[in-house]
Amino acid sequence: MLAILLLPEFSELEAALALEAARRLEYPAYTVAKGRKGTPALAGSVWTPTYAFPAAPPPKALLIPGARRPDRMAQDPAYLAxxxxxxEGVEAVFLGFNAHLFLAEAGRLPTRVVAPGEVAQALTKQGYQVADxxxxxEAKVYTTLGGLSLLKALEDWAQKAIEL
Incomplete structure (x- = not known):
């Protein structure tokens, strides 16, 4: 199963892309958030997650779409828990356009990453190495530039092309 973690003010594009990619791969996917109430997204929509943290089944992979101020959510004990x-149970973690900041704040971001513009600058200041x-x-973590690069990372993991 692919779990898509909905941080407050997440990127609908990246979440929807992941759900559609999973559907095309015939791979089960669900959304998960801190609670079951609606989670606001960046473009103004509100999504109701499939599961809240305590009830979510263990995923095989986790995708974290970019969000507004993702590092702040890594200071919340519920997200960290x-x-x-x-x-330990996930074999892959995919990061959207700035979700790197969430994983860095949580202390789980590998030292070598790919990141876009301002995110790359912030990570470089924190001692991370930014690759092209x-x-x-790196290990189980796929860092991406976000958007359609998430699709390429999912294809690499699935070892199968995803036709949209």
Whole structure:
């Protein structure tokens, strides 16, 4: 199962892209958030997650879309507990356009990453090495430039092309 973590003010594009990619791969996917109430997205929509943290089934992979101020959510004990609970069981973690900041704040971002513009600058200041490319895999973490580069990272993990 692919879990898509909905941080407050998340990127609908990246979440929808992941759900559609999973559907095309015939791979089960669900959305998960801190609670079951609606989660606001960047473009103004509100999504109701499939599961809240305590009820979510263990995922095989986790995708975190970019969001407004994602590093702040990594200071919330509920998000950290969810990450701790699932971390060992996931084989891949995919990061949207700035979700790197969430994983960095949580202390789980690998030292070598791919990141866009301002995110790359912020990570470089924190001592991370920024590589070239649209995505980079280090251990189980796929860092990406966000948007359609998430699709390329999912294809790499699935070892199968995803036709949209």
């Amino acid at each position: 969810f990450l701790q609970e699932i971390w 490319g649209s995505f980079h895999r």
